[in-house]
Amino acid sequence: MPVHPVSSFSATVATLRRAGCVFAEDEASLLHEAAASPDQLASLVEHRVAGLPLEHVLGWAEFCGRRLAVDAGVFVPRRRTEFLVAQAAALAPRRAVVVDLCCGSGALGVALATEAAATLDRVDLHACDVEPAAVRCARRNVGGLGQVYEGDLFDPLPVGLRGRVDVLLANVPYVPTADVELLPAEARVHEPRVALDGGGDGLDVMRRVAAEAPEWLAPGGSLLVEASERQRDAAVEVLRGAGLVPRVVVSEELYATVVIGTAGRGRVKPCRRYGPADHVKR
Template sequence: MCSSLSSALSPSTVVTRLRAAGCVFAEDEAELLISAAQSPDALAAMVERRVVGLPLEHVIGWAEFCGLRIAVDAGVFVPRRRTEFLVAEAAALARPGAVVVDLCCGSGALGAALATALEGAELHAADIDPAAVRCARRNVGAVDGQVYEGDLYEPLPDALRGRVDVLLANTPYVPTEEIGLLPAEARIHEARVALDGGLDGLDVQRRVAAAAAQWLAPGGHLLVETSERQAPVTVETFAGNGLIPRVVTSDELYATVVVGTRPAGDPHAPE
């Protein structure tokens, strides 16, 4: 840290202000803010934004996800660490050169991380939120992927039907009546469309599952993140739409993922 920055706002002062604002990892956050600031005035402004409640990732402009630095613009859903489990499960199922689609992509973190882990992956991503699409184009473009704006499958190229090996869909799954219980960072500063899953939290997930078999290649996989409480309903939804479901969990990350596989011998022709 340069001396001019130090004299303007010391690390200990930054930590004190962050801790007083309720930041649990004040020391770590202070280090990130100081390293990201280009001037003493910039640091002061960043600390103020964080103190009044903006997510750290929106303040510094990026989030760490699967070892990558993912650009995260204001208002865009911040990728959660627990979702790294979904990417790891997808990577274990996929092969080099796989066709990957990331629906409800937000910043594009999942698709970018999976494409980074898979040699020669063909990546496509989509989101209905224009701000998310703009952000995702930076992250997905960095791994030679394409991003489309629109509702779920609607903007995807028709040529992808029946060709998708891995379909990632980190759909919103918070029940509408529980949105008010979320931390203020999410409730106030992230797009509601990225959080609100409808009455039981599974409205968008049902829509994804209903059309998945049309887009998946035989033997292809749909992966969604959900809660332990919601997983049984997700399993029923997948099975009802011709997918073979299974549930995988991570106690360490408190993550629940449901994987639905289109049977390899499925005679269904994409419509």
């Protein structure tokens, strides 16, 4: 059913409440702020009532205190993932090489690079994603902070990064396949499945990342991944099995579980291998 044009704040709140929006007042404020006219407001409200994520309706998401572009069809960064960024910032050396795998909108890498700018000398940021829509969005957000590549996991990264990465952010999909259909419609319908589905136990992509991570990490460098509470022990074993030293940090406030795997400092760096990835894509 089409939504009738609305112009008053109270009318917008009432419309959103009828549609089941829990935070109707907050959402109404943001929609009124975004609309340049009553007709545009009616259009935004109609899209929200139809079930589009608020971030897709607005065209941005707030993450680590910043508004970052989030286009339709792009994974929306979760607030709990701010905890992962905070852990990464604490681990980054003053001259940090940072890689953001499965970057989506690029939110994690951008937040780390900008947050750390006050305390670090330099952040060399590289981000990549397999989804073309995500890559386009990430390039807008990353801008001059770094480089964004399109491809599967490590494949598109410059080979010269091997053995040099200080912080490897990998916000991989970790929802078990059987649980994807149980997700809220906002995620299940409007976000790419490749950003949600982690395979049978939810750890398939994490295993792939962990298997290759040691040859990309610098001595003492760390891989940071997010997992559910029930996956934490299995995730620890995945990282340990890859030769990394694992530990778990938890935020009860944000309901966030981050597993960190650190490379040994005494190991020999892998030999540089040359190939097509030396040529930066686009």
